[in-house]
Amino acid sequence: MIEMPPLQFAQTNGIRMGYYEAGPKTDMPPVVLCxxxxEIAFSWRHQLKALSAAGIRVIAPDQRGYGAxxxxxxxxxxxIEHLTGDLVGLLDHLKIDKAIFVGHDWGGFIVWQMPLRHIDRVAGVVGVNTPHTNRPWADPIELLRARFGEHMYIVQFQDPARGADKIFNSRVEQTFDAFMRKPVPRSESAPPELPVAGVGASPRLNLAFPQMIAGYDAKHDPxxxxxxxxxKKVFVDTFTKTGFTGGINWYRNMSRNWQRSADIDQTVRVPSLMIMAENDQVLPPSSTDGMEKLxxxxxxxxxxxxGHWTQQEKPEEVSAKLIEWRRRRFV
Incomplete structure (x- = not known):
């Protein structure tokens, strides 16, 4: 039986946001899981249960473009202005002054931006896998294109005509079968590709995700x-209903976000925790090198x-660390 708190809704920043809340409303500052x-708020199901059982108020929204x-x-x-503004509006709706923002993957990028843009609403930040980095010296899409080529998934996402949305939308179960797995134990110096239709793994990371999904066969995945x-049914049912375009549109704003952030100080001035995953192939622990300077x-x-899905792969360890850090740093 999967336990989730009741789905609630907030009018925030011009949209209706679905969210889940657990734990005592008297606990401050609460923890917001992004x-x-x-993914969707359901990705935090283990932490919602563990943190609330520990007496911590915890909130997990389906973010703009996702789920409910x-x-x-x-x-x-x-x-980024809309995505951070949504979280400020959620706090307003719940009459919360400040929160600790915890973010995984794209959610990590959002929560690191919160103290840069809305410092008065942020008590602390936790990044899960996603580091905080300085503003790139050039447009990040051009940097990715130069390093990885046109087939790199983020580069592909920039042009809707290339059909990435359609590939994912027409292969929802394949997508979650392929993505939501533990990594292969490292026996080589480089991470393997995901197996595609029985083809053996090659010693490099395949970042052409749309094509990988199009050719993926779970029967051949070890x-x-x-x-x-x-x-899995929760994810598949949700994305079958919503499609993937809302989330992919976050990637389509990377150049815009970069252009509009030139005058923002990148120093994070709140207590912060970086949770790294040893075997994350896209966001390895080495990507956090130098964060201390910012x-x-x-x-x-x-x-x-x-691997990459840390709060779902190692839920007890992630929850325990969040609880320990929250209790120690916010008495």
């Missing part, structure tokens, strides 16, 4: 799923044996 792509939350049409409606059939009050914690 998911990544392709509105999916505006304009691509520009998914820029990796262990991290979701039970019941849990975050004076930073702790780091390594989750060994975990």
């Amino acid at each position: 998911h990544g792509w392709p 939350t509105d999916r505006p049409e304009p691509v520009e409606a998914y820029d 990796r262990t799923p991290i979701l039970s059939p019941e849990e 975050i004076p009050d930073l702790e780091k914690y390594l989750v060994r044996g975990s």
